[in-house]
Amino acid sequence: MMTARTRAIETIDLKSPSGDARERGSTADVRQVVESVIADVRERGDEAVREYSKKFDDHAPETFLLSERELDEIVGRVPRQVLDDIRFAQEQVRRMAQRQLDSLADFEMETLAGVLLGQKHVPVQAAGAYVPGGKYPLLASAHMTIITAKVAGVERVAACTPLIQGEVPDATVAAMRLAGADEIYLLGGIQAVAAMAIGTETIAPVNMLAGPGNAFVAEAKRQLFGEVGIDLFAGPTEVLIVADEHADPFVVAVDLLSQAEHGPDSPAVLITTSEQLGRRTIEYIDELLPGMSTRDYAEAAWRDWGTVHVVATLDDAYALADAYAFEHVQILTARPREALEKMHDYGALFLGEGTCVSYGDKVIGTNHVLPTRGAARYTGGLWVGKYLRTVTYQEVVDERSSAMLGELCGRASRVERFEGHARSGDIRAAKYGGAELPWTRHTFER
Known part of the structure; x- marks a missing residue:
């Protein structure tokens, strides 16, 4: 049973x-290693990133950022059929992401005379995409993380992927470029996630991290959550x-x-x-x-x-x-x-x-970035909305409505003993409605 x-x-x-x-x-050993690497990257920046990349991947170039010339050469090595297949898959992801975006509507409504409330969906300004390598390269993760961010309107997408057995993963890098990544780094592991989240001398920090990875990558995202946003906790x-x-x-x-x-x-x-x-x-x-x-x-x-x-x-x-x-x-x-x-x-x-x-x-x-370990009970997977912040705004342009709300705010705030809040309401009730201010001699001319 x-x-x-x-x-x-x-x-x-x-x-x-x-x-x-x-x-x-995540085991205690994994947590300890990740915590140590993040702290070191926070303290020493690029120097620490280069040392860990050398230690874990035997890769320590002068710069991890691929130039346009290098990207051209890498994409040029990828067979035409592979590129065509990547483009097809990416178009499917793009169409789905665009339809998701189209389903989200900004709005503004008037709840009382001259009281305007609105909602906007605003993309994060910078996102980091981690595309894993390891034994089996997951180049499709480039489609899921980078394209979705770009459709959402993210201005800057920095993407990292490691070498695989000392070799550049040509197809993965091609997928990252075709997806629209603004910066592509040959960098993997904890050091890549930490560099994107914290920032170094050569890698500007991002506001959100997305993408799957091994236990160390997943734990790094968990420890950095709060300092940056993440797509979800992956297992x-x-x-x-x-x-x-x-x-x-x-x-x-x-x-x-x-x-x-x-x-x-x-x-x-x-x-x-x-x-x-x-x-x-x-x-x-x-x-x-x-x-x-x-x-x-x-x-x-x-x-x-x-x-x-x-x-x-x-x-x-x-x-x-x-x-x-x-x-x-x-x-x-x-x-x-x-x-x-x-x-x-x-x-x-x-x-x-x-x-x-x-x-x-x-x-x-x-999107194939999905919740694991029972997280599907409270969240869905990666989608356009993960890269958007749903923000609100409010404006009161009718003086009578402001005066009425001011009186109500004063009463509600004093029930909670927030005198400062109450006074913000009081002055509008006084300025726009003629109410008295018992806590000051200041008066408003009508």
Whole structure:
């Protein structure tokens, strides 16, 4: 039995995770290393950044910023088909982001005579985009972080990505440039995140950080949150599939493994109403894993974090999926759109066999920076709105309304013992409405 947030759900567990959930969080060692590096970058700026880049990536050039000439050379090395594919994917992301922006409206309304209240969506002035490298470069993260910021109207986007095994990641850099980054740095890890957030002699600070990364990058963003904004607190990639007896177990197996390959701590969960489908899916996974080129990650993830639940009804499946609140939830049922009404807590839904989480990761246009570790219970993923500050303004141009509000403000403020607040209201009640000011001899001529 597994307890959802709403009710207990009876399950048959064909496979349970064997890993320790505590190991998937930020460890004390990671927190200590990150804190030390951030403090050093804060104290010594570029010198510290260069030393850590040399230590962790064996990369310490005179400048990490790529020049226009270098960018031209890098993009020129990328095959035409790769560039065409990048442009296609980026256009999908741009169209989605633009539609999101178009759905947001500034407004102004008159609530009383001459009392004007308004709302504006104002982009942050500078954003930092972290595009991870590591064993598998995530160049699609350039689309998600940079394009979304630019569509939102961010004036300056600084983007960082590390070398991969000592080599420039040409396709990633090309994606960053085509996405519209204003500055591109060959710099990774804690030092890159700290440099963008804090600022150094050569890297101006940003107001917001976005993008996925390893445990050290995620912890750096967590520690810097407040000093700068961040997109969200990121953890290992998660996938959950809800399937009924109509689903193809081979497709289910392939789609689970497609996300398990992100890392050895990436959970892959199947919730199904069909025990037969659950067992067949496990068999297919066992057959497929030995031949996967990413077996070193996918096998460990499935072994330690793979889970298969059998439940009685699809309503139970949706409720149990909500309890997980995973970033990626794929619906492989006879009526997949039913999940739009039945489910609440997820980062993104992928409806029906014709789509898959990998489409969202790479090419379809929705943003792949999504909440993990249960954060889908209270937040969505990265979107245009994350780069916007919703601000308000107010103006009172009618003297009678100002006088009335002044009297009300005076009374309300004194209930709370805020005499200074009350007096700000009093003087407007006096100046515009002729009220007396018992706390001063000052008078206003009418």
